[in-house]
Amino acid sequence: MKKVSILIPCFNEEDNVELLASDITEQMSKLPQYEYEIVFIDNFSTDGTRDIIRRICSQDARIKAIFNAKNYGQFRSPYYGMQQVTGDCAILMCCDFQDPVDMIPKYLEEWEKGSKIVLGQKIASKESRSIYHMRRFYYRFLRKHSDIEFLNQVTGSGLYDRSFIDIMDQVEETEPILRGIVAEIGFGIKLIPYTQPKRRAGESKNTFYGYMNVAAQSLTSYTRFGCRLALFGGVIAVVGSVAALIAKIVYDLLSSGTFDFGTELLGLLILLVVSMNLFFIGVVGEYVMDANRHTRKRPLVVEQERINF
Secondary structure: OEEEEEEEEOOOOOOHHHHHHHHHHHHOOOOOOEEEEEEEOOOOOOHHHEEEEEHHHHHHHOOEEEEEEOOOOHHHHHHHHHHHHHOOOOEEOOOOOOOOHHHHHHHHHHOOOOOOOOEEEEEEEEOOOHHHHHHHHHHHHHHHHEEEOOOOOOOEEEEEEHHHHHHHHOOOOOOOOHHHHHHHOOOOEEEEEEEEOOOOOOOOOOHHHHHHHHHHHHHHEEEOHHHHHHHHHHHHHHHHHHHHHHHHHHHHHHHOOOOOHHHHHHHHHHHHHHOOOHHHHHHHHHHHHHHHHHOOOOOOOEEEEOOOO
16 A cells, blocks of 8 residues: 655644644545555744644644754755655645645546656635735746746645655755755656635745745755846946946046046946945855855754654
8 A cells, every 4th residue: 555645844833733634634534545644844833833733643643743943944844854754655735725635636646647746836826916926926037047947836835756755865955945956856747736725824924034035045046147147237337337437538528628537426436336246245145155055064954853753
C-alpha cells in the first residue's frame, strides 16, 4: 500500500489546525487504498497552536508534529519538513485553507498517471485583489528576467513524488526556495487549476516586509536583473552627467563667451552620482548577501520537539 504524507507548515494558526486535520482525515477516509500521515511543522507559534497540535496528535498516531526551536522563515521550515516525511509522495498544503482539501484526490489521480510533481495553479483568487495582482505581476517579472521558467501563479502547494524529494535532499542551500528549485530541476510536472478561497479563520501572518523579503530573495537567487540594472543605470548616470556638463559649457560659451560651471549644476551632478551610487550599492549588496546565505553550511531548522515519529 502506498503511503501519502501531507505536510502542513503553520505559524500562529490556532483557529485552523484542528479543523484542517479533521477535514484531511475525512478526505483520506474516502481513499482507503492509501496509508497516510499528517505532519504539522510549527514555525515557533506564540499562540495556542502547539497545545492544539499536541492534543490532536495524542488522539491519532497518524498525526505527527515537528516543533521548531525558533522561527526560521517561510522558505526553510516547509523545505525541511518535506525532507522529514516518510511517504511515497508528499502533499504540501497551507494551514489557512487557501489550498483546498478537495485538491488531494486530484493530485493523487495525476500522480498515479505518472506525474512526479503535481501543483495547484491559481487561475483566480478570493483573497485581496491587490495581493493577487501583485503576485501576478511578480510571477510575470520572474519569468521574464530569470534564466529558468518559473511557473505562473504556482506557490508550491501540491504533490511531490519521493524521487523528487530525494533530489531536494541533495540541494545544499541555507535558504532553499522550493518554487525556484521546482522550476530549475523539476520534472514530470502537471498543473491543476483552481480558485483560491479566502482564509477560513484568523488573519494572514504575511506583512509587506515579508512579501518584499520573499521577492528580493527570489530576484537575487534566480535573476540577474539587479546587477544589470546597476550596470545600465550606472552607464546612464555617467552619460547623463557628461551630457549635462557639455551642455552647460556650450550654453555658456555661446551666450557669454565664457564658461561658468555654477554651483547649482555642480550640486545636481554630485547629488545624482551619490544617489545612484547608494542605490546600486544596495542592489549589489543584496546579491552579496544572497551569495553569503548560500555558502553558509548551516542546518535549515533546529528542532525543539517531535511527536508521533
